[in-house]
Amino acid sequence: DVKVTQSSRYLVKRTGEKVFLECVQDMDHENMFWYRQDPGLGLRLIYFSYDVKMKEKGDIPEGYSVSREKKERFSLILESASTNQTSMYLCASSPSRLSPAGDNTEAFFGQGTRLTVV
Amino acid sequence: KQEVTQIPAALSVPEGENLVLNCSFTDSAIYNLQWFRQDPGKGLTSLLLIQSSQREQTSGRLNASLDKSSGRSTLYIAASQPGDSATYLCAVPRLTFGEGTQLTVNP
Numbered sequence: 001d002v003k004v005t006q007s008s009r010y011l012v013k014r015t016g017e018k019v020f021l022e023c024v025q026d027m028d029h030e031n032m033f034w035y036r037q038d039p040g041l042g043l044r045l046i047y048f049s050y051d052v053k054m055k056e057k058g059d060i061p062e063g064y065s066v067s068r069e070k071k072e073r074f075s076l077i078l079e080s081a082s083t084n085q086t087s088m089y090l091c092a093s094s095p096s097r098l099s100p101a102g103d104n105t106e107a108f109f110g111q112g113t114r115l116t117v118v
Numbered sequence: 119k120q121e122v123t124q125i126p127a128a129l130s131v132p133e134g135e136n137l138v139l140n141c142s143f144t145d146s147a148i149y150n151l152q153w154f155r156q157d158p159g160k161g162l163t164s165l166l167l168i169q170s171s172q173r174e175q176t177s178g179r180l181n182a183s184l185d186k187s188s189g190r191s192t193l194y195i196a197a198s199q200p201g202d203s204a205t206y207l208c209a210v211p212r213l214t215f216g217e218g219t220q221l222t223v224n225p
Contacts, residue, residue, distance in 0.1 A: 004161075033213055042217040043207070090161055092213060103149045103169040107213055109162040 003027070006091050006110035013117050019078040021113050023091030030096035031105070032074035034058075034066065036087040037112075043090065049074055050096065081117045089113045120145045124208060124216035131198055132224050139193040139219045141208035146186045148210045153182050153193050156205045156218070165206075166193075198223045 007022035023032065034046045045058030047066040055066050063085060067075040078085055091110040095101035121144045131137055141151070150169045154162040166175045166182040168191070174183040181194040191208055200223050207218040
């Protein structure tokens with residue numbers, strides 16, 4: 001059974017704290033994604049990684065950074081948490097189109113982390 | 119930039135009805151399209167992935183079709199059940215999402 005696991009289901013942090021959200025996948029996928037989801041705004045891409053140590057900014061990267069030191073792990077970092085970063089954070093992974101998967105790049109999501117910054 | 123639109127934004131139907139959810143995209147140069155389901159407060163669950171070489175995919179009561187030339191996909195749900203109540207989202211590469219259709223199936 002394919003699995004994307006996010007380290008926390010619920011998290012409460014204080015303004016100004018440095019926050020780490022961890023995501024691990026066990027499917028040997030090349031691609032990993034971080035989104036945030038807010039009511040009325042849909043899913044917004046924060047960062048995308050297509051390989052170890054490789055990353056691309058998404059639509060809303062401000063205030064966030066990412067780390068991908070190993071293929072299976074993709075971390076989202078809030079350098080100095082603010083209340084407007086209170087949100088549901090979702091991690092996903094998928095194979096690369098260049099892999100044996102070809103066009104069958106089915107993506108899988110973790111269970112989400114509900115982050116509250118107070 | 120690819121834009122994905124889902125219509126309707128919300129849908130409420132009685133149990134047993136067959137229904138169609140719509141997804142349209144502006145750039146037809148896609149190699150697949152994926153449909154997801156999301157329950158409140160949860161992550162997304164993959165339902166179906168249609169590759170560009172396919173016209174449709176079926177899983178149980180779900181059938182998804184893809185027409186690249188017109189930039190459209192539909193998700194057909196047969197004999198809807200209250201357990202089908204959720205938000206349904208479509209995505210095109212690289213995981214660009216529509217805003218979803220919130221479905222409520224009433225007993």
